[in-house]
Amino acid sequence: MPNIRDIVQQMPKAELHIHIEGSLEPELIFALAQRNGVALAYPSVEALRAAYAFSDLQSFLDIYYAGASVLLTEQDFYDMTAAYLARAHADQVRHAEIFFDPQTHTARGVPFASVVNGIWRACQEGPISASLIMCFLRHLPEEEAIATLEEALPYRDKLIGVGLDSSELGHPPEKFARVFERCRQLGLHLVAHAGEEGPPAYIETALDLLNVERIDHGVRCLEDGALTQRLAQEHIALTVCPLSNIKLRVFGDMGQHNLLALLDAGLVATVNSDDPAYFGGYMNANFLAVAEALPLSVQQAYRLAHNSFSASFLDAGAKQGFIDELDHYFATL
């Protein structure tokens, strides 16, 4: 039997929490800055990478939005997405549900069409299955989210769902109840970041007032026993991002991460990379960091991979196909 490190790397898996702008590596930031004549605040790739020392979510978001400023053309969005898909493929990711933040770009005068068409075209070309989740920036007013939804309507068929990201504290889910209701009526899947830095109450209001189907992060749910029970009973998946949680100081170190406690509580937890270019790695780096710091069993590794497919927004047939492949992998160990 291979060791747990080999297993987590080789097993088929899905990624359900990846901000495509967070996959922009410093090398590509510099290449795009040069291509587009954009000035950067850092003199070199090394200097930029050295700035990736974060104290909390906001300190990361400031650098993340600055990095995204080099994205101007449809080709830029295509190149960024193609690079992520190739990287995910190398980590045995079979399917990715990719977040993008149109407001970060339209606010700079980039046409909505360039953003969606570039990301979409890369997803159509493979090498893995991918679908798109458009996120609203929660630090901006709901009216701007509604205007963004209107801009997205001609591209409805290119979106599988909507999400809610950016600065969590002080921007509770209820701020976006109306726009999420409109998205629900459009038949879009609904997710939201909640319980990353924000309190368990934000997880509850994301469920009750936004009607989300998955919670992004959600690690603070364990502070509330009744909420934890509810998440387990209703099979609400949590898209947990271990390396992100360490870099943004949600947990002191990986040995203190509650991923296994979430599984033990019966929750549908998954492992994801969040912003891999900023947090130290893609899917397999996250799985490896977990396997090295926590007593992850083969059974728990299987459960995490199974959860990633079962909690995806794939249709039943596609889900079953990937789960059959997963079962075959573990049966032949």
Ligand code: ADE
């Ligand atoms: N945008 C990109 N990464 C994020 C995160 N981890 N939390 C909130 N918003 C984000």
Ligand code: ZN
């Ligand atoms: Zn995120």
